[in-house]
Each structure stands twice: as structure tokens, then as C-alpha cells.
Amino acid sequence: MGERRAPGLRIRGADHVSEKRERLLALAGDDLRGIELLRFAIQQAVAELAGLGGMVHLGSPGFGGGLRLAVTSGLPPAFTQAWERVDGNGPLAPARAFRDGAFVQASLAGIGHGMPEHGATANGPPDGAEAGSWPAGTAIAAVPLLGSGGPVGALSVVTVSSRKPSAGHRAFLDTLGRWAGERLGRSTAPPPDPALTGWAEQPTGPQDPLQAVGTWDWDIRTGDIIWNDAMPTVLGLDPDTVDGRIDTWMGTIHPDDLPWVLSDMDEAIYTGRMHSTEYRVCHPDGTIGWVRVRGQMMLDDNGEPARMVGTLWDVSRTHDVLEAIIEPQARNAESASAERASHIRRLAGALAEAVTVRDVVAASADHILPSFGASGLMLSFLEGDRLRPVGFTGYPKEFVDRISRMPASWGLPMTGVLRERTPTFISSSEEYIERYPATADIPATGGKQAWAFLPLIASGRPVGSCVVSFTDRHQFTGVERNLLTTLSGLIAQAMERARLYDREHTRARELQRELLPRELPSLPAVTPAARYLPASKDIEVGGDWYDVIPLSADRVAIVIGDVMGHGVAEAVTMARLRTAVRTLADLELSPDELLSHLNDLVSELGDDFYATCLYLVYDATNRSCALARAGHPPPAVVHPDRTVHFPDADPNSPLGAATPPFDTVELELPEGSLLVLYTDGLVESATMDIDQGMAELARALRGTTSGALAGHRDHAAQPDATGLHCAECLESLCDHLTAALLPSRQRTTDDAALLVVRTHALPSEDMACWPLPDHPRAAGEAREHVRAQLHDWDLDDLSMTTELLASELVGNVVRHAKGPIHLRLLRSNVLTCEVSDGSPTTPRIRRAADTDEGGRGLQLVAAISRRWGTRFTATGKCIWTEQPLMPESTTLLPEQVGLDLYDLLDDE
Incomplete structure (x- = not known):
């Protein structure tokens, strides 16, 4: 058996191990910064002393003398929570090491778990401590983190032995403290090659105050923040004017950088990851500086985010030096990377808002092509054994048509990636021909030299493919491959969602077409034209409807209505009303009597159904017009002299709430007059009341009806004064009116129907x-x-x-x-x-x-x-x-x- 050793005793060769660790510190260089640097230092110190775990406190003697816990490793929360704040003037080991700038060790034996050794000395625990909480022989050893301007914090290790470390251990810990402290005070960016012009002449003495490290402790629940003396200096603030709130810090961030900085910090809070970013700050004197901030989330007893602690450096000088000496190609690469990140952020937002497949294609083309310098994009759906292109840019239509006719069995790479569910990147046409000889003519016919073939996988199944192509050869970097692969997932989800919407949208449009007249009749008494405009992309089925019904003796019934609300139920109600009107019209009922019957029908549907309706009968034998309204806007009557007026009569209440009888208005129309019927969606919106809308309609009619009012009774055969047939004039008039009153569908949340009728008298x-x-x-x-x-x-x-x-x-x-x-x-x-x-x-x-x-x-x-x-x-x-x-x-x-x-x- 091997020789037993007491805990904490150095074994033979330990000094040699310390030397290796010192060399490891030299090799680490400047690539470790902030929280990562401190965590690395703890790991080395714990390994050196064979300890249980460690922690780092940061602070400044000139800023209240307090120390705040920044990083822990290997210690239970029950212990570290009691060490979150340490009095810089107190007797605890980290405070003494920080204050005296020297190594300190104190025993923890007999102290309750999580209780600081109040009153502890180097020789033993404080008086009155709980016995038996920490095993006999446990201790805490602390070493100061020494920067160029003095201590910036303390590193502590909990050990299983109260024996003092050997001289070799002490020497390594001192070296480790200086190493970590010096790097905390440096700029976060590594210096360029000394051979570069201007860098070798940089001073090597003490760091500039603006290069000092700032430490901060932010209570995310209250907004209070505690920072050291260097923090206001780094931010260019007067220490006497800071108010200890996070708003002060955020107020220095450049407005262009603030949104994504806040977003990045929010993500760090709710995911628990490291917060690390670099952004611009606005100094009070108007100058712009650059800082890098690193922060780590701290949790409370319930595991909820409570505090974020971290460090902050001024990296303005590094930015200035890099701007002055960096090669143009590298600067362009950095700019391209930033621009690409911006495009990708915008793409994610655009895909989240995309509704139709066309929206997805447009968003992908607008942001992916400039991000990667590509010249072509094609999105396709998998349908059976073929890929059907649904959107493309940068390709001739003939080429896309040819691709759509090629079955998947022909070995196209865009179908192969779906089978393998793995992206394929091809950098040149030679590589393409070598890998896909069966379709070797594709590069020449498509005019591209490099491709990224990306499978679109949604909900675990392939739905299509995305092809990003380049006019010239292109070597795909690892970053580009990862980004394109990630983006293909976003596009796949958006495409699948958009395809479902388009499918429902198509069904809704078909339903709407079936419910409304497919074709309005052209009768001897009238020539009609109509438009139906849904409220938005999200609402395609509504309750607006219209109809033209031939009656006996060259009489015509003209009707328009609006079932309140949107959706399938309202569309079904509209269809029932339209059918009822046609049935009642065949009975040759008067307008008021017909509306009375409709009112009974709507009342029977329930209290939640209401509808407005206008029913009008025109008699071509005497040019008379009789109309009745149930809560509907009046028609616009346009005489041949282009005067416009609205019949003034009581509109009565809507169907379902009205009490018959309904009022009837009788008019005599000159030959060739226009009747313009409409629903409120055409003349009313959130920004325009109905009176304003009717006035706008009258102005539009006066300015656009000259061609529609001219003409001849035999309008189907003879052109009018404008050179167009009467029916064509009315179609053009409908387009003019909708364009004038609804320049963009964003102005209204209601659908709109428009029915324009030109009247003719029987000779x-x-x-x-x-x-x-x-x-x-x-x-x-x-x-x-x-x-x-x-x-x-x-x-x-x-x-x-x-x-x-x-x-x-x-x-x-x-x-x-x-x-x-x-x-x-x-x-x-x-x-x-x-x-x-x-x-x-x-x-x-x-x-x-x-x-x-x-x-x-x-x-x-x-x-x-x-x-x-x-x-x-x-x-x-x-x-x-x-x-x-x-x-x-x-x-x-x-x-x-x-x-x-x-x-x-x-x-x-």
C-alpha cells in the first residue's frame, strides 16, 4: 500500500507541480477576461491547495471599503450566501487579505455552515461559534488580487486542513493573485502584434485610469447597483453625481446600442448564461468610448435570478488603435460580420411576422442574400416525389420550371439533402459536376458557381428545401455553415406555418367566392360592377355581401348588406340572408316588406347576430327607384351632370334589432345615373368617421365618373365617349374608388364591399x-x-x-x-x-x-x-x-x- 498522507500536506514533487501551474498561467495569456478569468484563477488555487472550493470578492478601498462576492466554484449556496457582502474593514479573511495586501488563513472549525468567522483571527474561530458545523481542521485561505494600482479583490479557498501552506504554495498563490489582478486592470482586447507600426511605442508603465477594471453588483429586483471607484471613471461619470441605480449606467449607453444590449442582458437573466458584450458609451463631454462588460447571474434561496455581478473595462484605446492600424480587409470582414448579424436579427423578426409563403420568400431573400453575398435563393415544397419551387430570386423562370419537372429520383442535391437531412455545401461548379454527374448541366443553365443546399425540417419531418447560391466560387467558412444550417430551421418553421395559412386562406377565398355572386348580370335596366375587399391578410371571410336580382317588367332589385363580425359563422349568416333575399324578391315584395321578413329571420338567429341591409328596386319603365334601409349607409346617387347626393332618410335599426315598419324612399333617376352602394368598411375606419368617408366618396365620384356616365344603352356593343364599353368603365371606376378610399388595407379593420350600378331607361x-x-x-x-x-x-x-x-x-x-x-x-x-x-x-x-x-x-x-x-x-x-x-x-x-x-x- 502507498504511504498515507495527512490532508493538506504537500507531497513530493508538489513544488514541481506549482512551477508547472505558473507556466500554465503564462500560457493562458490574455484570452481569459472578466468572470472567466476569475473562475480560472479559483480553479488553479483550489487545485494547488487541494481545497473544497473557492470564491472571489471584488471591491475598492476608496469606495466604502466593501467587498462583493463575484464568482464561486465548488461551494454550496448555503455557505456562499452568507459571504455575498464582506465588510472591507472587518476581520474576515478576504477583507484582511484585501486590506493588508497579504496572504491570510483562518480556521473554520466549529463555525456553522454559511456563518462567516466573525471575529476570527489567524489562530482560530471566533468566540461563541456553533460547534461541529465544519469538520475539524477546515480553514479558509485568502490572497489579494493585486492590480497596478493596488488590491482590486481577494481570492479565497476553503481547505480541509488548518495547516499553513508551504512556502511553495504561498509563492504560487501570490503569483496567482498578481496575475489575476493585473489582467483585471487591462483592456479586454489582446494587443496587436508589436511589429505593427505605432504599437511598440505604447507605454508599458501603470495603466491609464480609463483602462482600470470596474466591478459592479446589480440587484435586478430593486435596480440598485454597487460599484467600485473605477466604474464611474470607465463610464466617464462624476463619482459624486451617481445615484446608485442601474438607470445611471444604462444612460451612458449609445442609443443605437441600447436595444440589443438590453435584450442581451434580459436573455442572460432568464437563461442564467454569462453576459458578455461590447458596446459604445456616451461621455458627458460628448465623446464616444467603448467598454466591454462581463456579468454572471446569482440566484436566491428559491433558485430565482436575484443579482448580477461582473466587471467592466474601457476598451476605447484598443478600438482607436485597431482603427488606425488594422488592414482594410480585416476591417471589411468585421463590418461584414456586424452587417450579417444585423441582417440575421432582422430576418428572425421578419420570419416571425411572415404570414404567407410569399412573405417568407421575400424575407429570406431580403436578408440572407446580402448577409452572405449570395445572388440566388430558391425555396421548394416537397410534394410526393417532386420538389415544387414556391419562391425564387436570381434565377430565370425557365430554369425554375425545368427544376420543377425533374423527379426526385434524378439525384438532385436539393432532394438528396431531404433524404439525408444534412446540408450540403458545394464551393464550385467542378465540385458539383464531380458529385452530381447526372445533372452536370445545372451550373451552366442556372448561372451559379457555388451552392448551399439546406433541408427544411419542421416538427421532425422534411417539408422542403432551401438553396442559397453564388455567382462566383465561394468557400464556406465554419461560421457560414453553422449560420445557414440554423437559419434553415427558422425558415422551415416559417414555411410550414405559412403553408398552413395559405391553405386556409385559399379555402376562405373559395368560400367567399361561392357565397358572393360569381358574375353580376348585365341587364337592359342596369349595368353593374362590384368589388369585395377583405379587412386584412388574417381575415378573409366576412359578412359583407351584395347582389343584383332581375325582376319582372325590366325591374331590378339591388341589395347590399353587412353581417356584423368576421368569420365562418358570419359568412354562413350572410349566405342565408342572400338566399332569403332572392326568395323574397321572387315574390315581388316591396323593399319595406322584404326587410321586415329579413328582420324576423335575423332575430331568430339569436341575440348575437345583427346585420345591416339596403334593398332597392329600380323600374326602367319610369326610371323610378324605391329603397329601404336597415341600419345601412345610404347609396350615393350620381346624376349625369356629375352631381352627387345621398338620399336623406331614417336608416332604421339594423336587422335583428329593428321594429318594423321600415321607411321607404322613392326617387326618380335621370337616364344614365349611377347608384353607388357600399358597406361601412369603405367609408369608416379608426382615423375617419363615416361622415368624412362619405364626403371623400363624393369627391372621388365627382372626379372619376365622366367615363362611366357617358355611353349608350347598347353598352355591350358600342363604346362610350372614353372609348371603353360601359361595363369596362364601371370596373375602372371601382378600382379608382377603392384606391382613393382605401390606399392601404392597414387603415381599416373591417372588410368592404362596393357595388356600382349604371341605370338605363326603357325607351x-x-x-x-x-x-x-x-x-x-x-x-x-x-x-x-x-x-x-x-x-x-x-x-x-x-x-x-x-x-x-x-x-x-x-x-x-x-x-x-x-x-x-x-x-x-x-x-x-x-x-x-x-x-x-x-x-x-x-x-x-x-x-x-x-x-x-x-x-x-x-x-x-x-x-x-x-x-x-x-x-x-x-x-x-x-x-x-x-x-x-x-x-x-x-x-x-x-x-x-x-x-x-x-x-x-x-x-x-
Whole structure:
């Protein structure tokens, strides 16, 4: 067995070990600074004395004489917490070593764990200490950290022996204290090569005061900070004016550096890592200096961040010297590195805000290409066995199309990196051809000479690839490889998130298109154009809607509405309302009556559903317009002279909260007027109330409607005064209005709908009307009027069918209704035959028995006309039929003809 040795005794060869450690200190040089330097010193001291652990206190005799714990190693928190603050004038070993500038050792035997040896001397523990807490023979040895201007701190080691160290140990500890103390007072940047011009003449005497080390202790919970005498000097502050708050320190940081310095410190606090950075400070005299700060997080009893302690150096002179003597290439490299870091920070922020795949591609191109001096970028999604490029820059489209047609089995590097999940970096076209001979023509066709092929891995699965390419050869450094690999992870997450958004966005747009009219009809009475603008990229389905519904006798229903809120539920409600309006419009209801029915429908949906609506009926035969509103903004009416006005009427309450009846406004519109219907999203926002918005709309209409107001009734065939067809003018007008009122979608959080309608009057020569007697002779007179008028219109081919329809309708009025009776014919895109009477009773089709002599008149009407119906008028009702201007073959059933001969042949 080997010789037993008492704890703490030096073994043979220990002096030789100390010599090796001294040589290790020389080899360490200046690459250790701040907290790392102190931790290295503790490790060497603990190893030299075979101790349990160590700690370093920093302070200044001229700044209150206090010492603060900066670094610990190997000691339990229960012990070190009691040593966080040491009175510089007290009897503790670190204070005495700091004050006297000499080695001190004191026994810890009998002292409670974590209790400083108050009153301890070099010979033993203080009086009254707890017995048995520290083992017999334990001690604390302290040595001062000596800088060029005196002690800057003390290094202490807890040992398992109370015996005094040997002379060799003492010599090493003294050397270690001077070594660490001197380096704490030096600039953090290592000096350049002495052979460089100007550096050899730098003074080698005591350090300049601005090169001294500042020590600080910041309580992050209160903001209080304690620092030594050198700290205000390094920051260029007057020691008499500092207030002991972190705000004083932060107030010296250059404004351009402050945001990222704060961010870096916050990260150090919440991650517990070392805080180390270099930044500019603004001195009171207006000069700019540079400092480097190192700090270490200290935790409280609960393991929560409590304090940060550290050191700070002035490195201004180093920066000045480097600026004066550094080679331009190195300076450019440093500038490029800083610019790259800036681009990467901005890229991370841009990717976090990117919503669509297009956003991700744009952000990646804007920040990656300048960061690495690249000239091309391509992002692709993996779809089956192919990679589909979804965004690119720096490549011709023909090249990208060719890549998209190449299957993964062809051995493209951009698919290979997905299989292996490992980036590939190729520095030259020769290297590419050697590694991928099957696609050797890619470098020439793509115009690139170097590539970084990066797999995009999201949630553990490959989603695509990213290619960063260079026009010239490029040798990828280790830093560039690591950065590009890291960035590919950020891009992958952003791409996967954006792809999900684009997918939902596409579905939302498809839903919106299905709910709104795919195509507005161009009718003889009106020519419409419309726009729908969603509120933002995040809200694509809303409750705004519009419709144009053809009615009988060249009448048109025009409707616009807005279900309050956004989302699928509101879109479904909008679809239900649009369907209900079309159903009610077929019943030829008046605007106020139709809104009453809609109000009942919305009320049944619940208390959380409300909607605004404007329903308008335009009659081309007399250019009349009747409208009713339920909480909706009024339409803008633009006359041919370009005057704009808004009908003044009570808008009533929104649907779901209104109490019928609804007010009705009647207007007479000159030929060629414009009706502009809109939702509040077009004229109202956080920065503009609805009155201002309507005024802006009026100004925009007055300035842009000249082309839309000009034109000809036959707008589909003849161009107007602007050289465009009327429908094209209205489309252009919609673009002008949306651009004027919504220059950017950021101004509003509501979606907007716009419906512009140009009205046309039916020419008088296309209308004919006759009063008829309330007598059986009326049917014969009706046939004569029809026969003569259709001959004048060159529609003789429709004469027999129209005579039959008119005779049947008039006969029903004579039998079942009352006068006065009127017959009217209208010629537009269809031939309309109307018979009106003074009875409000609605006729209905019924199934007649085989033996019935009548009751089949309306069946006959339905069989030989394209459409027919009934609408109520102010004096009774009107029964109407429509026929195409070109006759269609019609087959009548025998029973439909044989039993109604009286109606067909009665001339008297």
C-alpha cells in the first residue's frame, strides 16, 4: 500500500507541480477576461491547495471599503450566501487579505455552515461559534488580487486542513493573485502584434485610469447597483453625481446600442448564461468610448435570478488603435460580420411576422442574400416525389420550371439533402459536376458557381428545401455553415406555418367566392360592377355581401348588406340572408316588406347576430327607384351632370334589432345615373368617421365618373365617349374608388364591399299600354292590340302565342277580378305581356279534374311562357309573362286546349 498522507500536506514533487501551474498561467495569456478569468484563477488555487472550493470578492478601498462576492466554484449556496457582502474593514479573511495586501488563513472549525468567522483571527474561530458545523481542521485561505494600482479583490479557498501552506504554495498563490489582478486592470482586447507600426511605442508603465477594471453588483429586483471607484471613471461619470441605480449606467449607453444590449442582458437573466458584450458609451463631454462588460447571474434561496455581478473595462484605446492600424480587409470582414448579424436579427423578426409563403420568400431573400453575398435563393415544397419551387430570386423562370419537372429520383442535391437531412455545401461548379454527374448541366443553365443546399425540417419531418447560391466560387467558412444550417430551421418553421395559412386562406377565398355572386348580370335596366375587399391578410371571410336580382317588367332589385363580425359563422349568416333575399324578391315584395321578413329571420338567429341591409328596386319603365334601409349607409346617387347626393332618410335599426315598419324612399333617376352602394368598411375606419368617408366618396365620384356616365344603352356593343364599353368603365371606376378610399388595407379593420350600378331607361317606343273594358269583349280587344303592336315591332312570329297569353289573362280578370283593366307590352331582351286589375287576390295554379270545363288557364300560361308571376301594385295586382324574342317551339296538351276554347275564340 502507498504511504498515507495527512490532508493538506504537500507531497513530493508538489513544488514541481506549482512551477508547472505558473507556466500554465503564462500560457493562458490574455484570452481569459472578466468572470472567466476569475473562475480560472479559483480553479488553479483550489487545485494547488487541494481545497473544497473557492470564491472571489471584488471591491475598492476608496469606495466604502466593501467587498462583493463575484464568482464561486465548488461551494454550496448555503455557505456562499452568507459571504455575498464582506465588510472591507472587518476581520474576515478576504477583507484582511484585501486590506493588508497579504496572504491570510483562518480556521473554520466549529463555525456553522454559511456563518462567516466573525471575529476570527489567524489562530482560530471566533468566540461563541456553533460547534461541529465544519469538520475539524477546515480553514479558509485568502490572497489579494493585486492590480497596478493596488488590491482590486481577494481570492479565497476553503481547505480541509488548518495547516499553513508551504512556502511553495504561498509563492504560487501570490503569483496567482498578481496575475489575476493585473489582467483585471487591462483592456479586454489582446494587443496587436508589436511589429505593427505605432504599437511598440505604447507605454508599458501603470495603466491609464480609463483602462482600470470596474466591478459592479446589480440587484435586478430593486435596480440598485454597487460599484467600485473605477466604474464611474470607465463610464466617464462624476463619482459624486451617481445615484446608485442601474438607470445611471444604462444612460451612458449609445442609443443605437441600447436595444440589443438590453435584450442581451434580459436573455442572460432568464437563461442564467454569462453576459458578455461590447458596446459604445456616451461621455458627458460628448465623446464616444467603448467598454466591454462581463456579468454572471446569482440566484436566491428559491433558485430565482436575484443579482448580477461582473466587471467592466474601457476598451476605447484598443478600438482607436485597431482603427488606425488594422488592414482594410480585416476591417471589411468585421463590418461584414456586424452587417450579417444585423441582417440575421432582422430576418428572425421578419420570419416571425411572415404570414404567407410569399412573405417568407421575400424575407429570406431580403436578408440572407446580402448577409452572405449570395445572388440566388430558391425555396421548394416537397410534394410526393417532386420538389415544387414556391419562391425564387436570381434565377430565370425557365430554369425554375425545368427544376420543377425533374423527379426526385434524378439525384438532385436539393432532394438528396431531404433524404439525408444534412446540408450540403458545394464551393464550385467542378465540385458539383464531380458529385452530381447526372445533372452536370445545372451550373451552366442556372448561372451559379457555388451552392448551399439546406433541408427544411419542421416538427421532425422534411417539408422542403432551401438553396442559397453564388455567382462566383465561394468557400464556406465554419461560421457560414453553422449560420445557414440554423437559419434553415427558422425558415422551415416559417414555411410550414405559412403553408398552413395559405391553405386556409385559399379555402376562405373559395368560400367567399361561392357565397358572393360569381358574375353580376348585365341587364337592359342596369349595368353593374362590384368589388369585395377583405379587412386584412388574417381575415378573409366576412359578412359583407351584395347582389343584383332581375325582376319582372325590366325591374331590378339591388341589395347590399353587412353581417356584423368576421368569420365562418358570419359568412354562413350572410349566405342565408342572400338566399332569403332572392326568395323574397321572387315574390315581388316591396323593399319595406322584404326587410321586415329579413328582420324576423335575423332575430331568430339569436341575440348575437345583427346585420345591416339596403334593398332597392329600380323600374326602367319610369326610371323610378324605391329603397329601404336597415341600419345601412345610404347609396350615393350620381346624376349625369356629375352631381352627387345621398338620399336623406331614417336608416332604421339594423336587422335583428329593428321594429318594423321600415321607411321607404322613392326617387326618380335621370337616364344614365349611377347608384353607388357600399358597406361601412369603405367609408369608416379608426382615423375617419363615416361622415368624412362619405364626403371623400363624393369627391372621388365627382372626379372619376365622366367615363362611366357617358355611353349608350347598347353598352355591350358600342363604346362610350372614353372609348371603353360601359361595363369596362364601371370596373375602372371601382378600382379608382377603392384606391382613393382605401390606399392601404392597414387603415381599416373591417372588410368592404362596393357595388356600382349604371341605370338605363326603357325607351318609350319599346312600351305600349292600353286600357280595356271590364267586359267579355276585353279578351278580343286585347288580341287585336297585341297583333297590331307585334307587327309594328317585327315580332309577328310571337303574335299567336302572345295573343293566347293576353286573352287568357284578360279572361281570368273578367271572370274572377275587377277593373280597371290594363294591358301592357314591353320589348327589351324579352317580350313582356302584363295585365293589371284592381283586385289584390293572387291567382294560383290548381289541378283540374278530367270532367272540369275550366280551371286550366294558368296551366296554359305556364306552359307557353318562359316565366310568369304576380306582383302587387298600389291599385291592385299585375299578372305578367315573359317570352324570348325568338319564338320557341311549344307543345300543348290536348286537354289544355280543348276545354278552354271559349277563352281562345271568344271575340265578343
